[in-house]
Amino acid sequence: MSNPVLVEVFRGALVESRHHGAVAVVDADGATVLALGDVAQPVYPRSAVKMIQALPLVESGAAEKFGFGDQELALACASHGGEPAHVEVASRMLARAGLDGAALECGVQWPSHQDSGRALVRSGAAASALHNNCSGKHAGFICFACAASIDHHGYVAVRHPVQREVRGALENLAGVTLSEDQCGIDGCSIPTFAIPPAALAHGFARFGTGRGLSSERAKAAARLRAACAAEPYFVAGTGRFCTEIMKVFGPRVLAKTGAEGVFCGALPEQGLGIAIKCQDGGTRAAEVAMAAMIEKFLPLSDTERGALSCFLRPTLRNWNGIEVGSLRPATALQL
Amino acid sequence: MSNPVLVEVFRGALVESRHHGAVAVVDADGATVLALGDVAQPVYPRSAVKMIQALPLVESGAAEKFGFGDQELALACASHGGEPAHVEVASRMLARAGLDGAALECGVQWPSHQDSGRALVRSGAAASALHNNCSGKHAGFICFACAASIDHHGYVAVRHPVQREVRGALENLAGVTLSEDQCGIDGCSIPTFAIPPAALAHGFARFGTGRGLSSERAKAAARLRAACAAEPYFVAGTGRFCTEIMKVFGPRVLAKTGAEGVFCGALPEQGLGIAIKCQDGGTRAAEVAMAAMIEKFLPLSDTERGALSCFLRPTLRNWNGIEVGSLRPATALQL
Numbered sequence: 001m002s003n004p005v006l007v008e009v010f011r012g013a014l015v016e017s018r019h020h021g022a023v024a025v026v027d028a029d030g031a032t033v034l035a036l037g038d039v040a041q042p043v044y045p046r047s048a049v050k051m052i053q054a055l056p057l058v059e060s061g062a063a064e065k066f067g068f069g070d071q072e073l074a075l076a077c078a079s080h081g082g083e084p085a086h087v088e089v090a091s092r093m094l095a096r097a098g099l100d101g102a103a104l105e106c107g108v109q110w111p112s113h114q115d116s117g118r119a120l121v122r123s124g125a126a127a128s129a130l131h132n133n134c135s136g137k138h139a140g141f142i143c144f145a146c147a148a149s150i151d152h153h154g155y156v157a158v159r160h161p162v163q164r165e166v167r168g169a170l171e172n173l174a175g176v177t178l179s180e181d182q183c184g185i186d187g188c189s190i191p192t193f194a195i196p197p198a199a200l201a202h203g204f205a206r207f208g209t210g211r212g213l214s215s216e217r218a219k220a221a222a223r224l225r226a227a228c229a230a231e232p233y234f235v236a237g238t239g240r241f242c243t244e245i246m247k248v249f250g251p252r253v254l255a256k257t258g259a260e261g262v263f264c265g266a267l268p269e270q271g272l273g274i275a276i277k278c279q280d281g282g283t284r285a286a287e288v289a290m291a292a293m294i295e296k297f298l299p300l301s302d303t304e305r306g307a308l309s310c311f312l313r314p315t316l317r318n319w320n321g322i323e324v325g326s327l328r329p330a331t332a333l334q335l
Numbered sequence: 336m337s338n339p340v341l342v343e344v345f346r347g348a349l350v351e352s353r354h355h356g357a358v359a360v361v362d363a364d365g366a367t368v369l370a371l372g373d374v375a376q377p378v379y380p381r382s383a384v385k386m387i388q389a390l391p392l393v394e395s396g397a398a399e400k401f402g403f404g405d406q407e408l409a410l411a412c413a414s415h416g417g418e419p420a421h422v423e424v425a426s427r428m429l430a431r432a433g434l435d436g437a438a439l440e441c442g443v444q445w446p447s448h449q450d451s452g453r454a455l456v457r458s459g460a461a462a463s464a465l466h467n468n469c470s471g472k473h474a475g476f477i478c479f480a481c482a483a484s485i486d487h488h489g490y491v492a493v494r495h496p497v498q499r500e501v502r503g504a505l506e507n508l509a510g511v512t513l514s515e516d517q518c519g520i521d522g523c524s525i526p527t528f529a530i531p532p533a534a535l536a537h538g539f540a541r542f543g544t545g546r547g548l549s550s551e552r553a554k555a556a557a558r559l560r561a562a563c564a565a566e567p568y569f570v571a572g573t574g575r576f577c578t579e580i581m582k583v584f585g586p587r588v589l590a591k592t593g594a595e596g597v598f599c600g601a602l603p604e605q606g607l608g609i610a611i612k613c614q615d616g617g618t619r620a621a622e623v624a625m626a627a628m629i630e631k632f633l634p635l636s637d638t639e640r641g642a643l644s645c646f647l648r649p650t651l652r653n654w655n656g657i658e659v660g661s662l663r664p665a666t667a668l669q670l
Binding site for chain 2: 009011012013014016017018019020042043044105106107108109110114117118121122132181182183184185186187188189192194260261279280281282285318319320321322324325
């Protein structure tokens with residue numbers, strides 16, 4: 001089954017580029033509300049499932065034991081920009097377990113937030129694993145292990161107890177059995193298991209509502225949702241899609257980006273989960289598709305509609321700041 | 336007409352992402368040697384035609400008047416990384432016309448070469464238009480204007496005499512009439528006219544061979560080809576596809592990237608021109624497709640085949656340097 005064009009990139013009067021992809025919107029009972037393209041073909045969810053991957057940290061009581069608040073929990077779900085406040089919270093999480101950045105196994109990454117990267121250079125310091133966009137998730141993994149008296153060393157390996165727990169949470173939420181045959185290594189070295197968008201959307205409907213989950217798991221999901229809604233800056237960072245969308249909509253929208261054009265999210269009040277895969281890996285198109293799903297399924301005030309428009313039809317500007325084009329939802333997304 | 340999958344992105348055992356696109360290979364008489372996908376649909380060539388856009392600078396005698404050597408001419412064709420040597424040559428070009436970076440109308444861009452960007456931060460200096468990847472092309476435009484006693488101010492405008500000359504060169508090489516109806520504004524603020532890949536490939540076959548061109552134009556094309564082959568570092572920069580490919584193959588391959596997944600080039604000895612558009616704008620896929628065209632049409636020694644392999648099937652590594660996947664030419668490119 002082929003994927004439709006989801007997003008067109010205009011320059012002047014012409015479409016310069018186009019992005020194909022699949023979109024699934026599913027309710028907590030698993031009923032398909034919308035399916036565009038091949039929503040049954042497994043895709044690597046990458047960082048789009050960090051909220052689900054953070055469930056064991058909360059469910060196990062580790063987060064409570066270490067006194068984690070909204071910032072720590074939001075950062076455990078984050079692909080952050082490596083801004084100073086992100087690094088500070090990741091350090092704080094590890095310190096609660098008596099550790100520091102040396103325990104992280106995610107690898108060194110320069111801050112993706114450009115100004116923070118330049119400030120780091122000016123300070124004379126080097127980039128570290130704490131600046132890695134996944135450092136909050138990894139700090140969460142390590143703290144989960146420490147609270148459960150599991151040796152945290154090697155926690156990124158597919159058969160380490162930490163990843164077994166994470167995998168179990170994904171299987172439970174998405175309603176699938178995950179296989180090492182369909183498993184890749186993520187940018188931060190943890191396993192990423194391929195899951196169909198339809199199942200990911202179902203998983204996010206459950207995450208967003210708690211329906212179909214154990215009471216402990218539903219409670220943990222609600223705690224993580226509240227943390228992301230309260231501290232959206234810690235889920236991504238300055239000017240980033242996930243942060244800005246959750247700043248506008250608060251607990252009414254969960255939105256989480258993943259590498260290679262994946263987006264997952266939930267509209268808790270509508271009981272819906274959303275999963276998007278732009279087949280060429282284009283994040284810019286997955287963002288537009290996510291904005292289109294919010295426009296379609298969430299009742300919007302005029303103010304909210306106005307705030308959404310810059311994500312639904314982002315303007316492209318050149319080095320002189322001249323408007324040269326825009327991204328626009330293609331026919332398939334004009335629902 | 337739809338475009339085939341050109342390149343697949345593997346992670347573990349699965350295809351994580353796929354890129355569709357069009358590829359045209361045409362000889363200097365305009366005969367199609369290979370056409371994949373919709374090669375008749377106009378695409379914005381963006382920076383992939385900088386070698387053609389540099390023709391007026393050479394043909395007019397301006398380059399000779401200002402004493403430009405291989406480095407200056409290669410930089411006039413470049414999308415460079417803003418490395419110190421690139422900036423130095425751009426400054427030198429402008430100085431020959433009694434000007435400096437303030438004359439550039441391309442806008443300020445931080446060096447895309449990360450180490451150079453960090454060195455700039457450490458130096459306490461700010462990014463400038465000289466660091467813009469197009470500063471060499473713009474310096475060439477300005478020098479062309481100055482040598483011809485044309486007021487260089489506003490040289491980026493579509494109806495400025497400089498852009499009229501550039502447009503004329505493009506129309507002549509590609510054998511098309513360009514229309515302001517099918518014209519966008521490029522990242523550096525000059526016009527970019529939409530041209531079918533088949534016509535772009537024909538234009539590059541002419542550029543690579545001189546066939547079908549006036550003797551002055553053919554001579555200018557040969558001069559620019561020689562400059563790019565002699566100084567490929569100045570066409571792109573450290574570790575970049577265009578630079579590394581032209582380092583390996585010298586005058587046997589011309590290769591030039593453009594934004595939004597465009598690639599143009601020529602194999603002068605085979606008399607062939609090449610134009611590629613990855614429809615989603617993915618540069619990584621356009622590079623693989625270009626490498627596949629070199630493999631297909633250029634006789635290769637074992638050493639050359641070895642040197643090409645890392646561009647034909649690039650390895651993807653994560654933040655820990657672990658090999659997590661690769662890009663591979665899809666069936667349509669396995670010719």
